[in-house]
Amino acid sequence: MMQGDDAVPNSKGNVVSQAWKRLQQIYQKFLDDITPYALTRWLFAAVLIIAFLARVFLLQGWYIITYALGIYHLNLFIAFITPKVDPADEYEDEGPQLPTRANEEFRPFIRRLPEFKFWHSVTRSSVFGIICTFFNCFNIPVFWPILVVYFITLLCITMRKQIQHMIRYRYLPFSYGKPKYQGHEDSGKSENVSLVPGAVREE
Secondary structure (H helix, E strand, O other): OHHHHHHHHHHHHHHHHHHHHHHHHHHHHHHHHHOOOHHHHHHHHHHHHHHHHHHHHHHOOOHHHHHHHHHHHHHHHHHHOOEOOOHHHHHHHOOOOOOOOOOOOOOOOOEOOOHHHHHHHHHHHHHHHHHHOOOHHHOOOOOHHHHHHHHHHHHHHHHHHHHHHHHHHOOOOOOOOOOEEOOHHHHHHOOOOOOOOOOEEOO
């Protein structure tokens, strides 16, 4: 009898774990399918943020949740525009450095936080913030102008440090206007094409 009783919880546990794994697989497939559609993904994230802000404005509450969400998004953005390998470490180690001249080797900007993970974190946190607005236990009364002033101050200080870091080590976190490797199709269209492997061209 005891063996039969033990088998029942084990079977229920297996069913739950299999269902959870199946849900994870479906969710991962959904993420894989929407990966190429960056503009659509960010429009959806923007709609979620606007919906959250509209709900907070109409209900006049949940300012702590709004402040926490803003700080979290700021940290994500800083990680998004920060290089994966800090140039300061490269200078100290006297290792490979970022190119500072036009004739030096072009290196693509590798982010500390990739674009897709940035979007995924922003979307999940926005959904979580919207869910929190349905529970009064998260509606802690605070003097919201202080939070606004503190957030703006933190934003200015953080972005100032980041911009100074970009100027000092001469890098841009965006790919617009950077050189691209010339493909075989473009080489057949132009007469003045360099025959050196790895030749680059400006946009």
